[in-house]
Amino acid sequence: MSVIEITEENSFQYEGQVPRNFLNDLGRRYHRGMACEAGSIDTPPTMIFWKIINLEDDNVPTEAEILCFTAEDESEGEELLAAFFQETESDGAERVTFELESLSPTEEKLLSGAGFEITEEESRDIRVTIEELSALGFNQREKYLPDYIKCLSELSDRQFKAGIMECAFHGMYGLSDDLPFLSMTHYDPYISSCIITDDKVNGFILVNKVMSGEFIVELLFCMPPDASRNLLNMMRFSIREAMELCDMDDTVILRRHNKATYELVKRLFPDKKGDGVLKGGKTV
């Protein structure tokens, strides 16, 4: 029994055993995966997927966030977690955290045994339907949309890169620490929007359609002047595009990953709560 790294090359072996988006993300800069190379073909493999966050930011500690953990066999799970901690330590992570929808008793036992304090809490993600977004006051009040707001499909690759560079130089990475390495095709070309000022992109709402069919807002950024007004206009634009192109029941995930997004979501949906999830953390 040995622990192997799951890479883009060998990921096909795990098709059907793990949500496709984790396998797809393996090509990304800070996303990793490991599995135990053993067990019969009938038993699900012991696997872990995680991403490294804040690696480039000297002001906050580097963390590893477990995105998916499956283990049916305790000894395999222990071995995998030991290898995982070794890997995250070598990546410079000072802390490991997770927010997972559910854990089997074996998985929970393994993580607790590894030193994680597991609690049931509200998720940082808020799920809203397109219908709920379309009913927002700011969307209904204003009919007019300025012509300098465009959808992503109207941008050239160079304009997109220049816009992302603008975000990165301002330290605005949204949900993706690897933002500068992601291509334009990573995002939905019609629901994602941007602002063009003086032929330059100086604001983005980047929305990614994940494998589950849900949309997730990965970046909200707008440069001054008039940043708040322009951000609101972009949100209006994206909502209207979504109303035209999607079902009203389609879900959008709004992740409250920092104080600003927390405040924004609270303001937009004061009564909405995140689902119950299992959270855990451990200093390495």
Place this chain on the structure above:
Amino acid sequence: MIIKDILTALLSYSSSGDNTVDIIFFISSVTLLLVSAIAMAFLLISNPNIRLRKRPEDRFMFWESVLVFILLSADLICSLTTFFDGKWIDLLYYIVGSTEELCYMLVVLQWLVFVDYSLYRSMDHIRRRYRHAIIPIVIVMTADILQSGVYFVMGDLNGKMLDYMNILQYCKLGVELWYILIAVRLVKNHGKETRTPKFLRIEAFIIPFILSCLFRLYDASFVTLGIILTYGSIRRRDSYLDHDTGFYNREYLDYLGRYRDQKGYKGGSGMIITAKGHGKEIVELLRELKPSDSEVFVLGDDRFLLLSESVRSSAVDMAVRTLTEAAGASEDAFIPEIITAERRSDESAVGFMNRLTSGNA
């Protein structure tokens, strides 16, 4: 009594009733108007940037100067009409007086636009924000013209018109103050958003503006002084610009280093970009791709420095990739040589900039 006469003449912009005082103020007012006009003319003639009007800020300043000239001329004509009498002279007085008021408000609006552009350097933003900014002026001026018309045709109706006129004066002042408050808010917000040195001094205009409100007799001269001082405050920035490219020169690099050390700002990264024989092309690419939070410095014909406060290696890495790709895709494809460096935690800003420019990056 004399002091009261002087104050009446200064504050109310009307005759004090004392001949000597009135003559003194008339002469001083006309002299100041002439001096102001000469100063404005000197500003226009001596500065090739304003004359050529290649940059938007120069175009703003040029039209600001034109408005100030009209304002000064109108004020001068108004002063001279006091020597003549008659209905047509009254009409001339109303027309020129209204023109003066219009110019006065337009000068303040144009100054606000100039301030906004100096801070954000975005013409699109200027067009969007100030599309309707002239509406308050149009409303006030329509009322002013109507009032002048009634006043000319019917004369003063037992002083009632004078009351109305005062309300209109307050409206005009309100519009001007509104523009000034917008400028103050812009400068305040911009100060929070960026840590770059600021050359523009809005107090250079605001203080003369307040004086012009207090001493109405010399209002046009004070406003002219405000414009000249405002322009003077940003001329220092011009001295740090490379005229061929519009990017900053080495003197500004030294200045910026000292400024950042003085303020205690930490961090930063730099990219030395060398594109032998492709100076013009790389200038175009840098103009197109330079992040707004960074500055470009000219180190030589084909050598530039892109300095940023960002220290994230992925941001710098992306800039290198994007510039290289864009250079490769240009008509005359080339590969620029790019060296990156990050400011060390124990390094001063001046030290970092010296390291960058000395080739030891």
